[in-house]
Amino acid sequence: MAKSPKISASHEPGGLIVHISGLLPSLSPAEQRVARLVVADPADAARRTITDLATAAETSEATVIRFCRSVGMDGYPQLRIRLAAEAARRIEPPDARVVGGDIPPGADLAQIIATIAFNDARAVEETAEQLDPAVCERVVDAIAGAGRIDVYGAGASGFVASDFQQKLHRIGRTAFYFPDVHTALTSAALLGRGDVAVGISHTGTTSDVIEVLEQARARGAATVALTNFPRSPITDVADFVLTTAARETTYRSGAMASRLAQLTVVDCLFVGVAARNRARAKKALEATAEAVQSHRVGGGRRRA
Amino acid sequence: MAKSPKISASHEPGGLIVHISGLLPSLSPAEQRVARLVVADPADAARRTITDLATAAETSEATVIRFCRSVGMDGYPQLRIRLAAEAARRIEPPDARVVGGDIPPGADLAQIIATIAFNDARAVEETAEQLDPAVCERVVDAIAGAGRIDVYGAGASGFVASDFQQKLHRIGRTAFYFPDVHTALTSAALLGRGDVAVGISHTGTTSDVIEVLEQARARGAATVALTNFPRSPITDVADFVLTTAARETTYRSGAMASRLAQLTVVDCLFVGVAARNRARAKKALEATAEAVQSHRVGGGRRRA
DNA sequence: CGCTTCGTGAAAGTAAGTTTCATCCGTGGC
DNA sequence: GCCACGGATGAAACTTACTTTCACGAAGCG
Secondary structure, three states, rough: OOOOOOOOOOOOOOHHHHHHHHHHOOOOOHHHHHHHHHHOOHHHHOOHHHHHHHOOOOOHHHHHHHHHOOOOOOHHHHHHHHHHHHHHHOOOOOOOOOOOOOOOOOOOHHHHHHHHHHHHHHHHHHHHHHHHHHHHHHHHHHHHHHOOOEEEEHHHHHHHHHHHHHHHOOOOOOEEOOOOOOHHHHHOOOOOOOOOOEEEOOOOOHHHHHHHHHHHOOOEEEEEHHHHHOOOOOHHHOOOOOOOOOOOOOOOOOOOOHHHHHHHHHHHHHHHHHOHHHHHOOOOHHHHHHHHHHHHHHHOOOOO | OOOOEEEEOOOOOOHHHHHHHHHHHHHHHHHHHHHHHHHHHHHHHOOOHHHHHHHHOOOOHHHHHHHHHOOOOOOOOHHHHHHHHHHHHHHOOOOOOOOOOOOOOOOHHHHHHHHHHHHHHHHHHHHHHHOOOHHHHHHHHHOHHHHHHEEEEOOOOOOOOHHHHHHHHHHHOEEEEOOHHHHHHHHHEEEEEEEEEEOOOOOEHHHHHHHHHHHHOOOOOOOEEEOOOOHHHHHHHOEEEEEOOOOOOOOOOOOOOHHHHHHHHHHHHHHHOOOOOOHHHHHHHHHHHHOOOOOHHHHHHHOO
16 A cells, blocks of 8 residues: 555554544444454453454454554554553552551551551652762761771661671671670770761660760761761761651651661662772672572572 | 472562562573563563564573463463563653662762662562562461560571561560571470471571571471572471562672561561550550660650 | 483474455446 | 446465474483
8 A cells, every 4th residue: 555654643642542542433344343342451452362352353363453553553462562561551559558657456467568568668768869979978988998887776776787787897898886885885985087987876866876976986986877867966976967767656667667768878888888899899799698608508599 | 398288479469570580590591591581671571572582582482481381471472461561560760770780880879879779669669569468467377376486597687587586575475586506496496386487588598597497397386488589498498488579689789678678578577466466565665665765865855 | 320300492383463365345437 | 237446354375473392411319
């Protein structure tokens, strides 16, 4: 056929379905039957084979192909995947998520899971959004160039502190964490210029951590605070303040989302430090990974 | 071992991509090549014919078919359609974010932060999506009714294990965590019917954890595995399998996203258990909170 | 050292998609 | 009334895509 060079929307910008229904009147009767099936249930049509769809439309495969060409597709397979994509897009995500909130007493486990995950994910995202890259940069600088790094934290924040310590250690930075205040204090007393002390406290009011950080600062170490509350006491003894953005309120959410937010910040710092010397960090990581290899079964591959 | 009726999610309710990346390690090398192509760009894979995809993966069509069956599809056309749907559903990530992946060498800190946060948040969300509430429910039941709960984990998963232990402890459940394998083994030997043992291992191949879990199971305790890989060895010794959905690949992302995903699951279980007896849990939490009150400055209030 | 098992691709076989072509039917000219 | 003519249509031939079968080779096991 001599298709004239026509100027029109060949890209069908809106939905494919909309496009098809627009073309419907211009199609031949047999093609219209196909079109109607497709428009009525795109997902279903995507599942069918060409023969199947032709039968359903009471026509032949040839007509279905013609229909494909009529609506601007190369062939049936292309139509199929486009329909599948289209159908997937128009499904509304069933938002059973309980936003920002508390978990209602009668909640079943599925609701609990959805709520927790939603809040956790939000905390992570929002923390990243409000993190100041400039401050991070300076903290990374300090850690990357530090002689020694002490990480302090109590309770739930202690896990994060410990995690951070272990991470830094794995890339060859000299880092310490102390579960005990007294030990931490003695360690802080030994810090000096060029060293870094990181204090982690969700509330920013944990006196043990503040005290240790204060000590470290007095000795000349650079001090970093990681807290959810930018004006909490811990910020008074910190040269650099990094904040998380968990907005949990009730006891039930506990320190859950905040802990994830803290870990996210820790991860960012870690990667930042590692990026300062990729080669060395990579080597160190590989060495540590290899070290635990003998404690793994199956050599990495798992049974089929 | 005589595989006893194990409770785990056989369906793939969350994303198909997530499902595939979880199965990745249990696939044969040639199938893995196919899987990686599919995960890397589902939309592109959906566009390809089976021969095309096979060529791209440097394998034969037969292997692609085998891959389809391995991930639970009927055949290639079905996979194609599902991939197209999947690709359409996901919101295209803002280009600064490097999806699922590695951080480019030249990245500045802002990019690093965005990338990490994005992947972390995704891991949390996707983990929640694919968690099977029914399995969770049974685990919660077991824990809520347990005489004693042991939580095992090594390395990075050890932090998570420790966190879980502490959480359960705070709501009055008798829970233990052992940083040392030998201590853990002796503890496991003392478990019995009505007790619960939880083993956490991202890869599912940590022999220490598997060994301890096996011991616990032999003594009659209910065993729970938390891993990213549904067919890893640890699942052989677990009555209940819970999976995370972190799809990190490279060393750099390390165990970062997976750890957040694990914590999310732990949080869900924790809240689930706490919800079984709200009054008691609340009272216990308040008591523990009060206990550390004297270690806070400003009486918990923060200055304006 | 043979045995099995598993992963693999070549090739055969089947199904799906595409093209070709003859037919049908309505239309309009002679 | 008869005969082109042209578009719509489906049967059938054809091509491509998908699936199965099978044999080979490598890795693990007794």
